[in-house]
Amino acid sequence: MKKHIQIWSYWLGLTSAVITLAMRSFNALGFWLPGYIVQGVTIWYMSFYKGALLFMLINIATSLEGWSRILNNQNLNAMHVDHEVKYGQGTGKSKAARAGRDE
Numbered sequence: 001m002k003k004h005i006q007i008w009s010y011w012l013g014l015t016s017a018v019i020t021l022a023m024r025s026f027n028a029l030g031f032w033l034p035g036y037i038v039q040g041v042t043i044w045y046m047s048f049y050k051g052a053l054l055f056m057l058i059n060i061a062t063s064l065e066g067w068s069r070i071l072n073n074q075n076l077n078a079m080h081v082d083h084e085v086k087y088g089q090g091t092g093k094s095k096a097a098r099a100g101r102d103e
Helices: 002-029 045-080 095-102
Strands: none
Touching: 002 045
């Protein structure tokens, strides 16, 4: 279900952004101007602009939950795996400590 939310919110947000840009560019060129603007009655570019922001935020929020789960699993796996010690450096020692000891 989350995958469908991500896909639909992305494409609806992108479509709304394109419609917003088209309406705003027509308005800037002097075409397709409504006679009067009444909020809630007239379909105006701000409606699509706010819709694009809403859909993109929904997409980001849905994606972040999955990404955080992946990163959390990677961190848990990294803690339980024995890593090869590089350059004879023990865990917790800095390069400066290692350089001073080697000479």
